[in-house]
Amino acid sequence: MLPPWGTVKPNLNMAFFNKPKYSTVSVKSRDGVPKGVWTKCPESGDMVFAKELKKNLMVVPSSGYHFPLAAPDRITALLDGGTFVEYDKDLKSTDPLNFKGVASYKEKLEQNRKKTDLEDAVICGTGKMGGHEISLSVMDFRFLGGSMGSVVGEKITRAIERGLEKEIPVVIVSASGGARMYEGILSLMQMAKTSAALARLADARIPYFSVLTNPTMAGVMASYATLGDVILAEPKALIGFAGRRVIKETTRADLPEGFQTSEFLLERGLIDQIVERHEMRARLISLIGHLGGNLNNKTKPKANSEKSSKKTRSKLSTAKVVPNSSPKSSRAKRSPSIK
Numbered sequence: 013m014l015p016p017w018g019t020v021k022p023n024l025n026m027a028f029f030n031k032p033k034y035s036t037v038s039v040k041s042r043d044g045v046p047k048g049v050w051t052k053c054p055e056s057g058d059m060v061f062a063k064e065l066k067k068n069l070m071v072v073p074s075s076g077y078h079f080p081l082a083a084p085d086r087i088t089a090l091l092d093g094g095t096f097v098e099y100d101k102d103l104k105s106t107d108p109l110n111f112k113g114v115a116s117y118k119e120k121l122e123q124n125r126k127k128t129d130l131e132d133a134v135i136c137g138t139g140k141m142g143g144h145e146i147s148l149s150v151m152d153f154r155f156l157g158g159s160m161g162s163v164v165g166e167k168i169t170r171a172i173e174r175g176l177e178k179e180i181p182v183v184i185v186s187a188s189g190g191a192r193m194y195e196g197i198l199s200l201m202q203m204a205k206t207s208a209a210l211a212r213l214a215d216a217r218i219p220y221f222s223v224l225t226n227p228t229m230a231g232v233m234a235s236y237a238t239l240g241d242v243i244l245a246e247p248k249a250l251i252g253f254a255g256r257r258v259i260k261e262t263t264r265a266d267l268p269e270g271f272q273t274s275e276f277l278l279e280r281g282l283i284d285q286i287v288e289r290h291e292m293r294a295r296l297i298s299l300i301g302h303l304g305g306n307l308n309n310k311t312k313p314k315a316n317s318e319k320s321s322k323k324t325r326s327k328l329s330t331a332k333v334v335p336n337s338s339p340k341s342s343r344a345k346r347s348p349s350i351k
Contacts, residue, residue, distance in 0.1 A: 037210070053077050069289050078226060078246050078289055080187060082128075083135045083152035088102045090183075090293050091148065095141035097213030100170055104131055105163045109196050117194040122157065128154045132163040133188070136171040138180070144304065147175035153227075159187035160232050161195045164201025170176065170235060172209040176216055181304035185223040186237040190230020210239050217334035220305040221296060224274065224283065226250050242299055243283045245274035251283075 018335045051061040056075040065072065069089055070079035081089075085097055103122075112115040125131060134157040134255035138147055153160045168184065191199040213220055222240025224233075226249035234253055245251065254271035260267055277283050287295045 020266055033133065044182070051079070051245075064218070076247060078248065080153045080226065081289070083130070083150040083156060083185075086119050086150050086185060087135065087137075087139070087148065089289075090150075090185075090296070091139040091141055092143070096137055096148075098135060098137040099174065100136055100167045101131060103163045103167060105195070108162075108198060109194065112193045119226075120194070124155045128152060130155050132167070133158045134167050136167045138174065138178070141183075141293065141300060144297070144300045145178070145180045146300065146304075147180055147182045148185075149179070151187045151232075153187040156192065158232075159185075159190060159192035159199075160188055160202050160295075161192035161199050161203065164192075164200075165205055167204050169202075169209045172206065172213055172220075176209075176213050180220060181218065181300050182213060182220045184220070184236060184240075185225060186228040187225045188228060188230075188231055188232040188237075189254070190232055193302070200231060203231050206236040206240060208233045210236055214241075214339070216239045219300070221299060222256075223292065223296075224249055224251050229253065229255070233299050237290050238282070241303065242285075244285050244295065245283045246289055247274060247286055248291075249274040251277055 014163070046235065049061055049190045051062050051065050052059050053072040053075050054308055055077040056072065058073075058074050060072055065079070066085075069085070070081045074080070099284070105119075107119075115123070130152060133153075134149055134151045136149045138145060140146070141148075149168050151164070171184070172182055174180075191203070201257075210220060219241045222243045224237055224243065224245040226246060228237050228245075228249065228251045230253055233251060250272055251274055253263075256267060256272060274286050275284060278286055285295070286307070
């Protein structure tokens with residue numbers, strides 16, 4: 013029989029050893045605290061030691077809140093060590109519209125390059141995940157809000173075509189506010205270009221896995237981000253087309269609780285699974301093993317030859333390939349928005 017209530021002594025030793033390895037504090041003032049030492053969780057209000065937060069892949073231990081993760085750190089977290097090979101690193105946006113504002117587009121590009129040490133808002137390449145070779149693209153929200161301009165669209169299109177040529181699965185991790193307004197219609201054209209490339213990939217029966225992170229909005233959400241064979245999302249990620257305020261003012265209706273979150277979209281069938289950041293690599297490895305493990309043994313469809321790919325691409329491309337491209341390639345035509 014159990015002893016009477018209140019007579020059970022707590023196991024202090026177990027309580028001590030089961031303590032979490034991180035610590036958080038709630039503070040009312042940050043006076044005197046050096047900038048960047050602590051990070052405040054917008055969900056719980058807890059202050060988390062910045063170094064511990066980075067070690068935890070920018071996930072707050074106490075609340076599970078997912079901060080945006082830099083593209084290089086996400087690539088390290090997803091791929092087998094030492095297997096990543098970056099492509100198209102030297103592609104750079106120009107200023108085709110001569111955009112003027114408080115700061116010019118060229119000035120903003122330079123500011124963001126210095127801030128992030130990136131040339132644009134996406135890193136693309138190949139690597140191995142659980143021993144499976146994949147074509148990987150990871151967007152970085154730190155660079156102009158992860159906005160999609162001609163360079164982003166071109167690099168992602170090439171990454172998709174690389175998966176087609178090598179017959180390897182394609183994984184794209186999205187983090188974006190949408191199309192880049194500084195490039196106008198040239199930015200919007202990337203929606204069609206990337207979608208056309210994915211259509212060819214689908215015809216070849218090569219799987220595409222889309223990972224949505226906070227936020228994935230507007231033109232990116234309305235194109236390649238939601239065209240995956242399997243669509244995964246991080247918890248509580250903001251996913252949608254127009255912003256919540258715009259929709260509310262347009263419809264003049266109250267929006268449901270949790271509107272445009274990954275949980276809301278999962279209930280309505282727009283995404284397939286919600287996966288926490290620490291579990292994303294294992295989940296992708298499992299999915300790739302099930303859907304993409306036998307790609308080299310399948311019959312190649314005739315409709316997706318390199319010649320067909322280049323012909324379709326030449327009609328949609330708004331960007332120019334770096335100088336090491338073949339002169340005969342359809343990518344050799346220069347775009348005003350890329351150098």
